[in-house]
Amino acid sequence: MNFSEVFKQSNQLCKVSPDGKYLATCVQYRLVVRDFNSLQIVHLYTFLDPVMHMEWSSDSLFILCAMYKRGLVQVWSLEQPDWHCKIDEGSIGLVSSRWSPDGRHILNTTEFSLRVTVWSLCTKSVSYIKYPKACQKDFTADGRYMALAERRECKDYISVFVCDDWHLLRHFESETQDLAGLEWSPNSCVLAVWDSCLEYKILLYSLDGRLLSSYSAYEWSLGIKSVAWSPSSQFLAIGSYDEKVRILNHITWKKITQFEHPATIINAKAVVFKEVEKRPVVGSEDLSIHQLTVDNSLFSTQSKYEITQLPAQVPVIKPDPDRANPKIGISALAFSAGNHYLATKNDNMPQNLWVWDMQRLSLLAVLEQTAPVRCFVWDPHRPRLALCTGNTKVYLWSPVGCVSVNVPVEGSFQVQSLFWHCSGSSLVLLSKEHICLCYVDAEEEK
């Protein structure tokens, strides 16, 4: 496992182009585009204001940078460095800006969700979509359709647009009290729509607007917190406030199984990896100033995983019942690339990450970190999970085991978030103000 040198970054703005060739980072007013392999600067763009949002177009030809405070969007072309586009949303304000899947249209959401403006780079034309519900839109994986939640006459509606020419394909009322989210299945045929957390309700619509099924696990208590499709569209995992994940199948849309997150793990087939920190023992004679300055690894603690004997106790925090959005329930879940594994995180067990085997539909591993898990991402090709906990280490899990790797850079590099390069060969680690690339070899796993 190798690490690159550290680069500056701001606002956690660092994206790899979809083709994997370039790495774009924003540093205050500037946008730096590097070649991913050589890390040489390819382009450098300067803006009028600190960039708040940055996004590559799907064909990796353009970069969109949004400055929400000014209501301004700037687009740069990689092929033609002198080409430039500037979109001003005017006094109405801007809260969100995204590319359409074709990379030729920009969808801007104005303040108060007043409307969605669709700007075309091909024709310079502008079109509006009224009554959008705060940023509730999702494109299909093939980029052909967009589903948008709307609110009209105190009722939720869903509009399905054809992204080619923004033709409204379907417009139907959804049976939700207060729609909280929608997500297309990876095969672009089923749209999952769920209600706000006040009610456990998930609806499944076909592309043509038919209601395929609806599912509700229970009533009267806080409901859905997170939803994830498996890459094969075979499973729909629903994480809820009752600390359970329910898996629906794609044929009957009924529950296959539910994964509970108990405080005591007694499942004999599960392996509990516990991160154990140990400080390097240094003799007092070694503690010279010279040593301290040169060897900063002195301060960083080493950690390793130990397999805990079952039954294992999971540290649980008690959520405050008087506050909104209580820290309880499954807040994040993600399927591995091959559909084999599902990783979940329960908010009242923030130090634990749960990995489930989707073939056996059982718990496979539990990772107990010393600090709350910040972020976890699956390798886009292999069953390999990277996670970080806001300290100077990166953790990797694979079916063969667990490793913790200290980021060997000068100063402390506290990994706040991370994501994989699309090839799965390297990881991009982000600290508060820096980034670092971590090259993970396939052999390293073994």
Place this chain on the structure above:
Amino acid sequence: MGDWWTPAMMPDPSLDNKELSSISGISMSPSRQNSHHSLHSTMVLPKTSYSVISAFCTEENISQCIAYINQEVCSLGLTGVSLESESGGLSAVLVLNLLYEVLQLQRRAQRALHELETQQLKNSSDLEHLQHSNCRLKDQLEHTRRENSGLHEGERQLQLKIKTLQNCLKSEKEEVQKLQSIISSRATQYNHDSKRKERECTKLKERLNQLLMDKRDKKLSIEMSNYVGRSDGKRGLWKTSKMEARHEGEMYRALLSDYETRQRSLVLENSELKKVLQHMKKDMIAILSPKNVCVQPEPADDSLEQAVSEGEEEAGDRSRESLEQSCEQAREQLTNSIRLQWRKLKSHMERLDSQVSLEREGDEVMSRKEHEDEMQRMRLELQQCKEFIHMQQQLLQQQLSSPCDEETAALLNDCYTLEEKERLKEEWRLFSEQKRNFERERKNFTEAAIRLGHERKAFEEDRAVWLKTQFLNMTPFVDRKRPALSEPHGALAVSTEPEAKLQSTPPLVTKSQSYSVFSTPKAAPVKMPSTADLYRTLHLIPESRGHGKCASGKMLTKSRLRNCSTDCSVISLVRDESSPV
């Protein structure tokens, strides 16, 4: 006292014996009796009151007495035999008869009285018992009453509590209802408000939109160097109904393709499942049929099994065929065949289980045999190892004895002598230790022997004294000679001792020979010989009996002395003989 008599027509059962006796004890003059002539005294007078009778009748008043008695007897309803004889005297027969009758009467009355008394006693005790039980029951009643009242009180309190709790529950229910209604009203209010707000919000948004549109916001703009081509390279198309239709078509195509892929995957899965099913069936048939044959290799069964397996195979074929058929037709057949086979498998498993339990015994025998074999093998191995070791030793010896280099030999010798020395030292140490132990033991032993000797001596002395006294007690002249014997005792014992020793030593040397000789003196104290015998054996009877009487007294004392000494020696001999035991 007369009051007692007047109402006593019949013997009062309430009066007890004592009272009766006291009454009877009252001396009653006949004159007084006469004055109360009309009174019928049915009193049965006890026998002790003869004195009264004697007082009752005197020589003077015989006739009166007779009259009185007559009267009394008549009143008693006895035979009415008048005691007055014609002659004026008493006929003894009549009197006796009367007396007898009276006695009978009296006895009967006595018996009745006894019975009545016992009855009375019983009754009184019954009464007492009843009173007791009554008392107890009363207490109990009181107690239960009290308890009852307590329970009543408790019940009342509980009822009260229930009432209050019910009230509470009712109020709580009301509260809940109220709260629910409040909640629902609030919810509706909230929903209404939120809707109103939302409407206002949308209105505002609308207005804002309108304003923005009207104002022609100058800032709202796009600046672009030049147009960009579409990503697919095509040109944009106009929005027409044709386009709409195309979109619809595309959508449906996408849906259709999705459904098709799904169906294909399902078909694939189905066929795979069918394959698995078929495989399972085949396996099942394979497992079921040949096992049956091998388990029961009876020729009679064989054909039957064959037929069964054939039938199964047929069924399998049929089901295979049916699998290819459409599902609805096949389903029933399939499930039936599976069920059948499953049942067979189950029974087969059960049979196997039972067989396993049978086979286990055979297994044990096998294992024992195996054990035996193993033991044999191990023994053999041990033997081999021993031989090997022996051979090695021999070789070593040879090597040592063989003349190899002088130096090494010397070295080896040295080694050996050193070793030998070590061993000897060790042995020496051991030996000395043992010796020490031995010494200690010996010392102990001698001490014990000395102690034993002392004890023996004491015992012997005791015994000598005892025997002596015994012997002396037996002798006829004990009463005469005791005083004389007791006085010279000490001197005598001292004087006789050397003599006894002298006499005792020879028999000790020739013990076996002298045994028969000494049996007589040994038997002497046991047999308690007569004095004459003793004298004879001890040669104490002097031949010179015919000497003067005066001299006999002197002789007697002398012989007595001698007799004593010999006696002592005899005793000592006996003692000697018994002591070594």
